[in-house]
Amino acid sequence: MPTIRAKANLESLPVIRDYVLNVAHQAKITGEVPPKLDLVLEEVLVNVASHAYGPDGGDVEVTCTVIDTPDSDSRIFRFEMRDWGSHFNPLKTDMPDTTADIDDRQIGGLGLLLVTTLADKCEYTRQGDMNVLTLFFNV
Template sequence: MSFLKITPNIDNLYQLNEFIHSIILKEDFQVDLIVEEVFVNIVNYSHSDFIQVNVDYTDKTLKMEFIDNGVEFNPLLKEDVNPPDNIDDAEVGGLGIHITKELSDEISYEYVNGENHLKIIKIVE
């Protein structure tokens, strides 16, 4: 397992994506979208001092664990939103958690010792 610990700053998203690409040895749009949605939510809302991302990749199975010491928040308890019927009805914000749930093969959450632990499994073809 590899990990990257960074400050919760939007400018660090590129570094995080490059870290994950170096592990899966390619770019993957769905993985990038999941990472961006989770990272941006932590940066914008958690008030944390750090974000640690643990990554393990074997046999096309990518396991990512996002850890932060911010405000306790279980995204799995957030009520699902109805996606808009068309782009004209779309509003900015609110779909990130929904997108993450839809694109992930498995997702779980725990709050342990003052830290949020969001675990995501994604099959990468």
């Protein structure tokens, strides 16, 4: 199972993006899933880069797998991201009010809303000192 490990910062976005989109390409996944992966990857990486570690930084690991579902023709793209930063469940954060007008709109907070909307299923677990976020996309 291929995995990529990189510094949890924005500079790692292109190399992790290449890895994720390449797994999709190798599995001949086309249509709306690759653009979704592209976006969701940035959002979760930015989140870890901003919040997981202190000034010394740390690493992030991403593993992508394509799972066949035996009872149908469809497949599932599984995206798992791990970091060793502070305990943080991104699925439990408050979502921004998307009905507020320009004056009342808060700047920021939309990334995780995009993630939870675009992924078909999201899971978070804390395993020892590790945050594990797993996102599933129906192909």
